[in-house]
Amino acid sequence: MKKIILLLIIATVTQSDAFSQTETQKKYTLFNPVPREKMRDMSTDRPDITESPNSVDAGHFQIETDLFKTTRNKSNGITSIENNYNLANLKLGLTHNTDLQLVVGTYVNSYEKDAVDKKFNTSSGFGDLTIRIKHNLWGNDGSKTAFALMPYINLPTSKENKNIEGGIVFPLSVDLGNDFGFGTQVQVDVLKSVQKSGYHAGILQSVVLGKELTKSLETFVESYYNYDFEDKKFDLSFNGGFGYSVTKNLKFDAGFNLGLTKNTDKVYFIGFSFRY
Template sequence: MNNAYHYCTAVLLLLWASSVCNGQEKKDDQFSIFNPVPKELMRDMETDRPDVTESPITVDAGHFQLETDLVKWVKEQSEEKQAHTLLINQMNLKIGITENTAIQLGYQTYGIEKKKEIGSGIKEMSQGHGDLTFRIKQNLIGNDKGNFALAILPYLKFPISKYEDDSRLEAGIIVPMSYKLPGDWKLGFQLELDRLKDQDQQAMHTEFLQTITLSHSIIKNIDGIAETYYTYDFKAHQFSNFINAAIQIEVVKDFKLDAGLNYGLQHTADKHYFLGASYRL
């Protein structure tokens, strides 16, 4: 709990500093959740999915955006256990509060988890809703103009899961960045520091994550995304490396579908396969 408190304190200080900077850079901050941005002035739709790298662009003030893993299958492997999890509607509701600030509510609607102890062969199965996550995205640079964008995205995950009976309070801070390259290529980076539960016990550990992603249109309204990232567990002194690939299809304006995988290269690294959607109001 002390670690979560320290994370929250750091997050609040960062948000205060960023709000001061934004206030100095843009004095005519007229739009808010109570005074929505008119449709003709809205930014192009940006999503935090399907890659791990989040977008530094916020949802326009007064508007909503729903992003979800419609179906997601996760394979986890450790020295002691194997776990297979099927998630249905792992959603993230994003609400534009001001021109540069948005809040996000994440909820795992339904999950089925099957575990097997490698030594004894004992199997377990649990199901139900998952955890609740609260996030705040504060854009610092490039929300409306320029080739470079930067944001901070702190979060808290509350352990209310029914299918995962050993979940714990987790917290972290994410720093996503993006850069528009010539020829409509887009480069993304992300730094992230998390306080997470250990996989096989109730103890906690600190983990660092760094990503790089590259995206480009394949054909009209279909984007291809390639990504790689690694995590480092400070407690176990262990790296895990991942390669990811996805496509995102703009079906109609403000509605996108996507599919892809996040594939852990090490034997104990997670493997994720998903089908998702994003919709903006």
């Protein structure tokens, strides 16, 4: 944590002049879109857990979705499985440095099964809806570092959830040169308490290293942990995957999240990102 705080301070000092926008940047809005020839390179929050600090260009739309994502967890002989179909993040660029995001669980199927594969507690339908706003503080236009704030609120639109929760994400990226990129984030969650009334805190911290193998193909390795202050539970995962850019506005990806601690989820997914 101390190293990340130090990195943030260094990046703030070196990029302090990036807080001011030019008049050209200010004029582009949702209703006055950035011309297509002036758009930045597409930046996505997927496929890793670590979010990108870069926002969608003003007046443009971007979809990032898990075409299929399966989450598995085994505890005390019971296997819990959740399958997401088209778990989509719909993004809309509002200003030069800010976008609005709606994360929609289009269709979710979940169930549990015992040692003889007998299914129970089966549920299916629409998932939760998460509203996020990403505001880039610096580095949106190709600096060596970039940093953003992204508050979010999760609305219980699924059958299984009845609680409103939220939090804020602080993503940072660093261009290491030689086609290597480093990213990290700290995420603070406000979670509904189960053992008592009210809410409690959770924290997620991640680090990711990406490498551009060719102009179209990239890969990454990542690790992150979750800590729940109510349950005193610590989860650690190792992640990996790749992305393939068909065009500058269309990219497919696939990857995995493997739990390294006991009873931590194992996740496998395939998806794509498209910008218009």
